[in-house]
Amino acid sequence: MNDPLSLIFLPTLECNAECEYCFENKNTKKIHHAQLQIIFQKILQYMDETNIQTLHVHWQGGEIMMLPPSWYLQAYDIIQNLAIKKQKNIFHYCQTNLLGYNQEWKNVFHTMFHNSIGTSIDFPNVHRKTKHGNTEDYDRILQQNIQRAQQDNIQIGAIAVPNTATLQKTAQEFYDHFVHFHHLSNFQINTPFPGGEANKNKTILSIEQLIQFYQNLYTIWLQQGIENNIQILPFQPWHHYFKTGTLENSCVWQENCAKEFFCIDPQGNIAQCDCWVTSYPEFHYGNIFTDQSLQEILDTSKIRIQFLQRPENIIQNEDCIDCAYLGLCHGGCPIRTYTVYNRLDKKDPYCLLYKTIFQTIQNETIENVL
Numbered sequence: 518m519n520d521p522l523s524l525i526f527l528p529t530l531e532c533n534a535e536c537e538y539c540f541e542n543k544n545t546k547k548i549h550h551a552q553l554q555i556i557f558q559k560i561l562q563y564m565d566e567t568n569i570q571t572l573h574v575h576w577q578g579g580e581i582m583m584l585p586p587s588w589y590l591q592a593y594d595i596i597q598n599l600a601i602k603k604q605k606n607i608f609h610y611c612q613t614n615l616l617g618y619n620q621e622w623k624n625v626f627h628t629m630f631h632n633s634i635g636t637s638i639d640f641p642n643v644h645r646k647t648k649h650g651n652t653e654d655y656d657r658i659l660q661q662n663i664q665r666a667q668q669d670n671i672q673i674g675a676i677a678v679p680n681t682a683t684l685q686k687t688a689q690e691f692y693d694h695f696v697h698f699h700h701l702s703n704f705q706i707n708t709p710f711p712g713g714e715a716n717k718n719k720t721i722l723s724i725e726q727l728i729q730f731y732q733n734l735y736t737i738w739l740q741q742g743i744e745n746n747i748q749i750l751p752f753q754p755w756h757h758y759f760k761t762g763t764l765e766n767s768c769v770w771q772e773n774c775a776k777e778f779f780c781i782d783p784q785g786n787i788a789q790c791d792c793w794v795t796s797y798p799e800f801h802y803g804n805i806f807t808d809q810s811l812q813e814i815l816d817t818s819k820i821r822i823q824f825l826q827r828p829e830n831i832i833q834n835e836d837c838i839d840c841a842y843l844g845l846c847h848g849g850c851p852i853r854t855y856t857v858y859n860r861l862d863k864k865d866p867y868c869l870l871y872k873t874i875f876q877t878i879q880n881e882t883i884e885n886v887l
Contacts, residue, residue, distance in 0.1 A: 521571040525780035530579040541795040546783035563811040582617035618662040688733035705750035759882040775824035830862040
C-alpha cells in the first residue's frame with residue numbers, strides 16, 4: 518500500500534475579507550455538487566490505480582464559508598458514499614478565517630471536521646481587513662467568533678505569519694496573544710510568502726530580526742509552553758526530532774511535496790498547491806474536467822516533473838549538499854523560492870533562518886541530554 522495522498526481543495530475563491538497580502542486571483546466560480554462527484558470519482562479511480570488507501574482533503578479558499586453549511590453536508594455525503602464503494606479512507610480538514618461563523622456551522626464542523634478547524638491570526642494585524650472595512654473590524658469579529666466556536670467545543674489551531682509590525686513586538690507579547698488572549702494551545706508559525714499587494718516588490722522580512730524573534734519564542738515555549746501542552750509548530754516536531762530521531766513535518770518540509778500534495782481550484786485546474794493554482798496559471802498541471810484522468814495529468818505533466826526534480830536540481834545549483842540539515846528542509850518551500858527568485862532550482866530565501874533555528878534546537882536538546 519502506497520503513502521496517503523493529500524488534496525488541497527478550493528471549492529470557491531470568493532472571500533469575505535480583503536487582505537492586502539492575499540496572493541489569490543479571485544473569481545466567483547464555485548464547485549457544484551455534480552462537479553464534486555466527477556472530481557472525487559477521478560481521484561478515487563487514481564487511488565485504485567496507484568494502490569493508495571487514504572486521502573486527506575484540506576478544504577481552503579478563498580473562504581470556505583462563502584458556501585452555505587448545507588452545501589458542505591451534502592458534499593460530505595457524496596464523498597463518503599463514493600469512498601465507501603471504493604473501500605477508501607477519506608479524512609477532512611479545513612482552513613477558515615471564521616468571519617462567517619455562526620451556530621449553523623457547528624454541525625458541519627462536528628460531522629465533517631471532527632470539531633477541529635484551522636484559522637489564521639496575525640499579531641499585530643496590519644493587513645487583514647473585512648470587506649470594505651478595516652483591521653479593527655476584522656480583529657473584533659475574529660475574536661468574537663473564536664470565542665463562539667470554543668464555546669461550541671470546537672478545537673481551533675492557527676497559522677501565524679510574522680510581519681514587520683510583529684518584529685517590533687516582543688516574542689512574549691506574541692506568545693501571550695495566542696495562548697492567553699485567544700486561549701489557543703496549537704499554532705503554527707509560517708515564514709511570510711511575499712505575495713499580494715503588500716509585497717509588490719517581492720521582499721522578505723529581515724532574516725536577522727526573524728532569527729532573534731524565533732529564538733526568543735523558542736525559549737519562551739520551552740519555559741512556559743511545553744509542560745502545559747502548548748504546541749507551536751515548527752518548534753515541536755523539530756524538538757522531537759533532535760530528541761528521538763523521528764520526524765513528522767508539514768508540507769514545507771516534505772522531502773518532495775509534489776509526491777503527496779496536489780490542489781484543485783473551482784474551475785478544475787490542478788497545480789502543486791493553492792499558492793500555485795491561484796497565482797501562477799503557467800504552473801497548472803492540467804484540468805480535472807477536461808483531461809482524461811488524474812493519473813494521466815500527474816504522470817505526464819511537464820510542470821509536475823519540474824517539481825519532482827527540484828531537490829536534485831537544488832543540490833546541483835546550491836551548497837545544500839554540505840548542509841547538516843538538508844535531510845530536514847530539503848531546500849525549503851518552492852513557492853517562496855519562485856516568488857523571490859523567479860526560478861525553482863534555488864533554495865528557500867529563508868534558508869539562514871531555518872539553519873540557525875535547527876542548530877539552536879539541536880544544541881538545546883544535546884545540552885539537556887548531557
